[in-house]
Amino acid sequence: MTRQSTRSPLARALGLGSAKSGVENWWLERLSAVALVPLTVWFVASIIAHVNSDYGTFIAWLGAPLTTVMMVLLLIALFYHTALGLQVVIEDYVHGTAKLPLLVALRLGCFALAVTGILANLRIALGR
Amino acid sequence: MTNPARGRPSSPNIQIYRPQLTSVLSIVNRLTGVILSVCAVFLVVWLSAAAAGPHAYAAVQALIASWIGRIVLFACTLAFFLHLCGGIRHLVWDMGYGFELRTIYVSGWVMVAVSVVLTATAWFISLFLSVSSP
Numbered sequence: 001m002t003r004q005s006t007r008s009p010l011a012r013a014l015g016l017g018s019a020k021s022g023v024e025n026w027w028l029e030r031l032s033a034v035a036l037v038p039l040t041v042w043f044v045a046s047i048i049a050h051v052n053s054d055y056g057t058f059i060a061w062l063g064a065p066l067t068t069v070m071m072v073l074l075l076i077a078l079f080y081h082t083a084l085g086l087q088v089v090i091e092d093y094v095h096g097t098a099k100l101p102l103l104v105a106l107r108l109g110c111f112a113l114a115v116t117g118i119l120a121n122l123r124i125a126l127g128r
Numbered sequence: 129m130t131n132p133a134r135g136r137p138s139s140p141n142i143q144i145y146r147p148q149l150t151s152v153l154s155i156v157n158r159l160t161g162v163i164l165s166v167c168a169v170f171l172v173v174w175l176s177a178a179a180a181g182p183h184a185y186a187a188v189q190a191l192i193a194s195w196i197g198r199i200v201l202f203a204c205t206l207a208f209f210l211h212l213c214g215g216i217r218h219l220v221w222d223m224g225y226g227f228e229l230r231t232i233y234v235s236g237w238v239m240v241a242v243s244v245v246l247t248a249t250a251w252f253i254s255l256f257l258s259v260s261s262p
Binding site: 040041 | 158
């Protein structure tokens with residue numbers, strides 16, 4: 001016996017309905033969330049620990065190998081999670097002609113910001 | 129609100145519901161997510177300033193140290209802990225636990241309390257460290 005689809009043939013042909021590419025988005029949002037729990041807590045704790053540090057001390061910490069690895073992982077997970085989260089917000093509230101340009105700008109913007117952040121940290125780590 | 133394609137009413141009509149902890153925390157999770165997206169942009173500005181040199185970094189630090197900067201940073205810290213705790217609550221739900229009505233309300237209030245305590249603790253430690261040593 002084959003499983004009965006709850007969607008009408010017309011809805012399937014038109015690509016309507018709830019499950020198009022939602023599962024992938026949902027899963028990757030959770031995956032990045034799990035990664036962000038330790039990464040963001042580490043970041044906030046580290047920033048608090050450096051509240052009194054001068055520029056030299058702070059830069060020495062930021063450029064250390066372990067910090068750089070953690071920061072690169074943080075930036076990747078953070079902007080991946082941001083892109084997926086804001087995508088859902090846009091899809092929920094923005095309709096019509098503005099939707100597609102906004103989604104494109106969001107993806108490209110998040111990618112650009114992640115790359116900029118990673119390169120800034122690498123410049124510090126490699127002594128620019 | 130109407131569906132622009134068909135002219136039919138679209139769901140949810142959120143304004144007709146009485147606010148409840150469940151719906152308010154759902155909105156808070158989304159709102160803090162949007163706020164934290166702005167914080168993420170600032171994180172890149174801050175890192176770029178640190179990479180650019182001591183003068184650029186000092187300028188950004190002065191912005192954070194100003195009264196407005198501190199108030200915004202405090203709000204962002206609260207937003208961070210709310211989104212963190214709310215996110216962990218969501219991950220527990222995703223694993224299939226905690227769906228009983230009573231449990232949902234308990235976890236909701238616990239999440240709010242933990243977020244407030246963590247925000248206060250983070251700021252208390254920061255202020256204590258900045259006062260205690262030169």
